[in-house]
Amino acid sequence: MLAVVTGATGFVGRAVCARLLKSGWRVRGLARTLRPQPPQGIELRLLDLEREDPATALEGADVVFHLAGRAHILEDTSRDPGAAFQSANSEATAQLAHAAVKAGVSSFLFASTAKVHGEESPGRPFTERDAPAPQDPYSHSKWDAEQRLRGILPHSTILRPPLVYGPGVGANFLRLMKLVERGIPLPLASVNNRRSMIFVGNLADCFVSCATLPAASGRTFLVSDGEDVSTPQLLQRLGTHMNTPANLWPCPPSLLRFGATVLGKRPEADRLLGSLQLDSSAVLGVGWRRPYSLEEGLEQTVLWYRGKSPPTQ
Numbered sequence: 001m002l003a004v005v006t007g008a009t010g011f012v013g014r015a016v017c018a019r020l021l022k023s024g025w026r027v028r029g030l031a032r033t034l035r036p037q038p039p040q041g042i043e044l045r046l047l048d049l050e051r052e053d054p055a056t057a058l059e060g061a062d063v064v065f066h067l068a069g070r071a072h073i074l075e076d077t078s079r080d081p082g083a084a085f086q087s088a089n090s091e092a093t094a095q096l097a098h099a100a101v102k103a104g105v106s107s108f109l110f111a112s113t114a115k116v117h118g119e120e121s122p123g124r125p126f127t128e129r130d131a132p133a134p135q136d137p138y139s140h141s142k143w144d145a146e147q148r149l150r151g152i153l154p155h156s157t158i159l160r161p162p163l164v165y166g167p168g169v170g171a172n173f174l175r176l177m178k179l180v181e182r183g184i185p186l187p188l189a190s191v192n193n194r195r196s197m198i199f200v201g202n203l204a205d206c207f208v209s210c211a212t213l214p215a216a217s218g219r220t221f222l223v224s225d226g227e228d229v230s231t232p233q234l235l236q237r238l239g240t241h242m243n244t245p246a247n248l249w250p251c252p253p254s255l256l257r258f259g260a261t262v263l264g265k266r267p268e269a270d271r272l273l274g275s276l277q278l279d280s281s282a283v284l285g286v287g288w289r290r291p292y293s294l295e296e297g298l299e300q301t302v303l304w305y306r307g308k309s310p311p312t313q
């Protein structure tokens with residue numbers, strides 16, 4: 001079986017390639033550049049999905065894992081952020097889906113985001129039946145991509161992950177690990193939220209499993225590690241694995257929100273203070289089982305952070 005993986009050099013793409021190779025798949029990875037170094041053991045093709053026709057890259061493919069996307073933009077300097085997200089996440093997905101139809105691939109799996117439902121869950125975990133309510137250009141572009149994909153390839157499978165962490169993680173999760181390691185005092189002890197996350201090994205396994213589970217065809221799934229934690233609990237658990245207790249002190253969350261609003265950092269504060277919980281029972285209902293617990297995922301992430309294990313090869 002030949003799998004084509006877009007975004008093969010990305011954080012999630014590397015893990016999906018590794019998981020596929022472990023199960024004996026042939027893997028053709030698509031990437032825009034050779035940096036970072038592509039995963040070992042795959043056939044790599046360079047392709048910019050926004051500018052080039054993906055038709056030849058899909059020749060002979062049985063399954064497409066579409067993981068490439070514009071994400072993790074901490075400081076957006078593009079002139080029109082909405083257009084940049086739309087081009088990378090929606091237009092490119094539609095073009096790839098049309099090419100997949102022509103190539104006759106049997107399964108198409110797409111990495112969307114839990115943020116399609118919004119930034120904060122309504123006092124209970126989101127389910128796939130909750131109405132989409134994207135709130136930023138990134139999640140708007142993903143929701144748009146989902147709808148176009150359903151129109152072109154009704155049997156595709158869409159996964160909506162929350163924050164993904166694991167060896168090789170960057171952005172905010174890496175920042176949190178650095179803050180814990182340095183013992184920086186964090187005013188988050190009074191935060192009583194609940195957030196779902198997913199270990200990259202679980203997400204990669206879910207993608208690969210869904211490619212072969214007949215009941216996953218044509219479905220959209222929220223995916224998570226299945227154990228939700230508050231922000232202080234997450235920091236404490238990271239601290240335990242790092243042998244550096246997190247330095248947490250109490251401060252009313254309302255004051256933190258006010259301070260963040262004044263500093264123009266409200267979205268960042270909402271991610272630390274608010275709840276975003278997902279109900280992933282639907283994907284378990286079609287037969288997927290998580291290989292890792294949250295604790296195992298955090299342990300592997302800290303081992304990588306400490307230089308004791310490599311990012312996914």
Ligand SMILES: NC(=O)c1ccc[n+]([C@@H]2O[C@H](COP(=O)([O-])OP(=O)(O)OC[C@H]3O[C@@H](n4cnc5c(N)ncnc54)[C@H](OP(=O)(O)O)[C@@H]3O)[C@@H](O)[C@H]2O)c1
Pocket residue numbers: 006007008009010011012013030031032033035036047048049050051066067068069070071072088092111112113114160161162163164165
């Ligand atoms: N990580 C998370 O927490 C998370 C959560 C929810 C959903 N997701 C989704 O999961 C997918 C993978 O995320 P990730 O964390 O692995 O992101 P990542 O590390 O930034 O990887 C994204 C990959 O997509 C490639 N790409 C972007 N635009 C492209 C284009 N026009 N043509 C070809 N390749 C292009 C990037 O290549 P370059 O290196 O050349 O830019 C990169 O290899 C994304 O679709 C993301 O939206 C991620």
